[in-house]
Amino acid sequence: MSIFSRMADIINSNLNAMLDKAEDPQKMIRLIIQEMEETLVEVRSSSARVIADKKTAERRLERVQAELGDWEAKAKLAISKGREDLARAALAEKQAIAEEITAVEQELSALDDHLAHLNDEISQLQQKLNDAKAKQKAMLMRVKTVSSRLKVKRQVHREALDDAFSKFEHFERRMDHLEGQVDAMDLGRDGKQGLATEIEDLVNDEKVNDELARLKAEMSGKDAGKDGDGKA
Incomplete structure (x- = not known):
């Protein structure tokens, strides 16, 4: 593909359509x-x-135009000297120079047209390039904005999750504390300790009963003595 056909393709291309079809618009815009x-x-x-x-x-052109004037002067000189043959030869050279001037002027006209076309194409291509760079800048800004928004949303969601976990851990600690209070109230009240206490109570009850019987016996003895003395 020649430079001019490629340039025409770029100028006539629709950037939006190209980007819409691209799997990676950022990569496509860089390549464009x-x-x-x-x-x-x-x-x-x-x-x-x-x-x-x-x-x-x-x-x-300047050189051949100068030569044209020279051959004109030479033809006049030859005529003045009576040399018509030389004058004819000088005029023939002048005619050839005139044809060359015409060719050079046509060449310059074509070059001017070519330059004007190139200038127009460059202007259009430069405008396309400016548009592409503007789209790239806008695209980068959108990517940056979306990334920032996504980061913020992730941060917000993370903070919400952290807050939920924090509340859950706080609730768990409260439950642990309450369960600890209940367990503390049952300390010393296990089965073995209760059995030992009951047996000890029975022993103490037996001692009390023995002491009570002794006191009753003593009191009964004293009452009997008093009755005997009264009879005597």
Whole structure:
């Protein structure tokens, strides 16, 4: 593909349609911008060569125009000297120079048209490039904005989850505390300890009963003595 057909394809292309069809619009826009920049460099290089050709043609035109005047003067000189043959030869050279001038002028006109076309194409391509860069900038801003929003949403969700976990852990600690209070109330009340206490109570009851019987016996003995003394 020549530089000019590629440039025409780029200028006539619809950037939005290309980006819509692309799987990776960011990658596509980078490639488009790279292609445009490379094409611009090539077109400007071609323009520089055309400008150089134009300068060369302009110098050539000046030279042959000067030669045209010289052959005109030579023909007049030959006529004044009675040398019609030389005058004819000088006029023939002048005619050839005139034809060359016409060719150079046509060449310059074509070069001017080519330069004008290149200038127009460069302007359009530059505008396309500016549009592409603007789209790239807008795309990067959208990516940055979306990334920031996603980061914020993730942070908010994370904070919500952290808060929920914190509340759940706080509830668990409260339940542990309540269960601890209940367990503390049952300390010392296990089965073995209760059995030992009951047996000890029985022993104590037996001692009390023995002491009670002793006191009753003593009291009964005293009452009997009093009755005997009274009888005597």
